[in-house]
Amino acid sequence: MRTIINVILVLVILALIYLLYAGIAEPIKFKEEKEKREDAVVQKLMDIRQAQEHYRAITGGDFADSFEKLKDTLTYGVFYNLKLDEVANPDDPNNPIITRDTTAIPARDS
16 A cells, blocks of 8 residues: 555656646747747848838839839849949049949849
């Protein structure tokens, strides 16, 4: 009879140890998962922000109001790169000539 009680008490002790461990480990695992998900969300939002800035550079100041519009513009849109060169005018040294060179770069490549 005494051995049966001892076995039952050992099983109860093991169950309580498991419950104590699970009670401590659960908030730690939750916190790790929460931080991992927050980092993923922050990264996606930063990507969307960068895409919106590219959209704004292509369209001239507006942000996209839908993801379809954003995706379409970033797939088929074009960035214009303006290069200004200042060349001295041989006739007048105080009045330089400014030459402009515009190149089109597909947004998909950026």
